[in-house]
Amino acid sequence: MTADIHDISVTVNGTSYRRQVEGRLLLSDFIRHDLLLAGTHVGCEHGVCGACTIIFDGAAVRSCLMFAAQADGHDIMTVEGLAPDHERLHPLQQAMRECHGLQCGYCTPGILMTMKVFLEENPAPDEAQIREALSGNLCRCTGYQHIVEAVQLAAERLRK
């Protein structure tokens, strides 16, 4: 079998990367193992759990359901790019901490990415809307209640 290699150029968290990738390489594996941005987690590799969610040209997408080659020419944000700098957390991260919205923290990066986009589109959501938006991200630890509270708190602060 001849190798199916693609040259790609992709921007992740503001940094441009040029790499050669095999056609079958998942975007999630590319981000984690080629770019060594291991904050994006993989939970199911079939698009159900949402742990691998990244922001792709402004939309929350599952990086396990895309190939790295499809990211050529596109702009990506991962959890490593969410905080404004090393000293401060993003309001969503801060609210998750204050409300105890994470336990093992494995699903958390995907939830942060999903909720960031959600709050940009819905700055003043009610609880039912938050739960609906969260329902594509599985968390096995928290029972979601503290996450919902964190998203409400972050929304409040982001509106100010």
Place this chain on the structure above:
Amino acid sequence: MNVVATRNFGAPVTRNEDARLLSGQALFVDDVELPGMVYAAFLRSSVAHARIRSIDVSAARARDGVVAVYTAEDLGSYWAPGPLLVPPPPIKDIVFNQRTQVPLARDKVRHVGEPLAVVLAHSRYLAEDALADIAVDLDPLPAVVDLERAAADDAARVHDDVRGNVAARVWQGRGNYAAARARAARVVGRRFRYDHGCSSPIETRGVVANWDARANRLTIWDTTQAPVFFRNGIAAMLGLSERQVRVIAPFVGGGFGPKIMLFYPEEVVIPWAAKKLNRPVKWIEDRLEHFFATTHERGQTHDAEIAVDADGRILGVKDVFLHDTGAYNPYGLTVPINSQCTLLGPYAIANYDSTFTAVFTNKPIVTPYRGAGRQHGVFVIERLLDIAAHELKIDRAEIRRRNLIPPDAFPYNNEIIYQDFAPLSYDSGNYQPILDKALEMIGYRRFLADEQPRLRAQGRNVGIGVACYVEGTGIGPYEGAKVQVQANGKVSLATGIGTQGQGHFTAFAQIVADQLGVDVRDVDVVTGDTDQFYWGAGTFASRGAVVAGNAVNEAAKVVRQKILKLAAEHFECAEEDLEIADGKVAVVGVPGQSVALGALALKANPMRGAVKPGTEPGLESTQYFGPPSGATASGVHAMIVEVDPQTCTLEVRKYVVVHDCGTVINPLILAGQIHGGVAQGIGNAFYEQLVFDEDGQLLNASLADYLLPTALEVPHMELAHTVTVSPLNPLGIKGAGEAGAIPVGPLFAQAIEDALGLLHNNIELNEIPLSPSRLFELTAKPATAR
């Protein structure tokens, strides 16, 4: 002076570990990348039961990018069945047939997913390519799947020498059930089926091993809940001393029980391969593998009866049950013993007669998963009480209240043996206030008197449920902790348990911060690294806070004494004249007379000169704590549910938990534990079921088909706590890890029955899990079968 301030203990302190987790900087096993690493993929059996005729790996070995391929034969004398992790408790006349899992199957495969061979290649992609090159010739055997048929004398045998697939048979009891039954006003007997699923942490399992030939040491990163025990075992298997092996359980993405299981085949094979190849090896379980390769909990069938007097007081309970232990039984009897013991619940049951048979089947191995069999027992007693109450026309809450163990009866000895080999004795408890509080919060009387009739009149199917439970927590043997003041004034704390999200970095820091007068953020906690702390048992049975927490407290107390002694020498004053706060020791009432803890730590380690005989350097202490037996937590859950009779879907309108786990270290973390437990309980009650066909094939091995509850299925929960301290440990705490998950099954059954008025139509919900389709079947069929 010298009174320990409790600024942190009991406060909702936000977590020390969160900043790392929230910014993608926390290390999980799959994040470990090492130069020269090779990647493993396992070939797994596609059938449940077969003899292995041959495995041909020659084509796989020849593939480009493949470094090695191994089968059982290649393991040579390293191949051996795994150890028995938990020996059977000392119960009279016990039958126990030990058959533990093997690293790679040799003669037979006994469940779908059992590993047959491992490929090591330059990438996981290449390793999986090579799996397809392996030719396996299997001679299929009849699969042993159904629990009752498996237990028949003439059933096919999972292990050729074990007739009737009997893994164990155990009788326990107290009093005289037959005599109690003879004087009963009513005896209610039913068959109950309770199936628990798989824990499904969002992070699957993984192992990375690196043999350093220069240092003559092996380092293993493992998603284990028991790093110390794993280190000891793998060292013995590889002929190394324990000190040559370092096991790191870094951040672990949820465990819930199955990650305490040792030794998974991958945990045996990957370190061996790393040593043999002299290069780092990584194996990460994928989600499909997880459904077969990681242990489940699964099912029991109970034939149980309760004997009550005319007032609904329990005279006795008899139970005979079958327990599915899967293809092997490395975890001994923990799960069915928990079922047997926890059935007794918060109730005074003077006469008990319980027998179980654990049965081998051609399914993945069963080991504890959050609740660890307690759910099964609680389901049986709670359902028996519901049915007895209905037949005697007694209110469901009232029959429970009448049977609660009174507060002056503690310690209350149930006279049977628990999973920790000690008699099942409840250390302390005060159950009625918990029940009263839950009834008040859910609005029980008002709901039954006003709301339910009003909504029913509108054609709405609303019901209420209330369920009680106890949880044996905080069992031994022991844990330890090392507390050390650093020269920069920060305090380091190491303990041997692993962490999977329970907030140990914070709860333990709170204990130290109060003892040593430092900021909780200045306590740096390390868990799960055997080079940092040598001894320990692990994170299981809701014991981390109780057992390790008390060890932390003891070590911090000793360091506090050392600090005071040294500071008293420094200031030439009495220890009673000193106070420790804000990271320094000050002489009370003398402004400016203070010394920082870091400076004292330096002083405690002189580089020149002489010290007094017996002097130990540094401000540090290592202490251990082992409770005489487990502490018993308790609680009540109550729920109001609405059922759509057309679709049999549910809406939980209100959910209440009242819980007593003794002294609370951190209410924020405690709430998280309860919420998460309830969510898993809801999954177990209504959404999650492992569905096997008659050939032992798991039909729903994906998260699209095995339904974990989402934010839409888990309701808002209201929590309240009562505090009955445990006399078994100085901090007075009891465990809380499993409480949320335990009573949800019977609560759902009861509330749904009530919503649909099923008992009045002689329909009972005596099985879990339910689901919309199962509920439809059960409620649609005529009320003949029970």
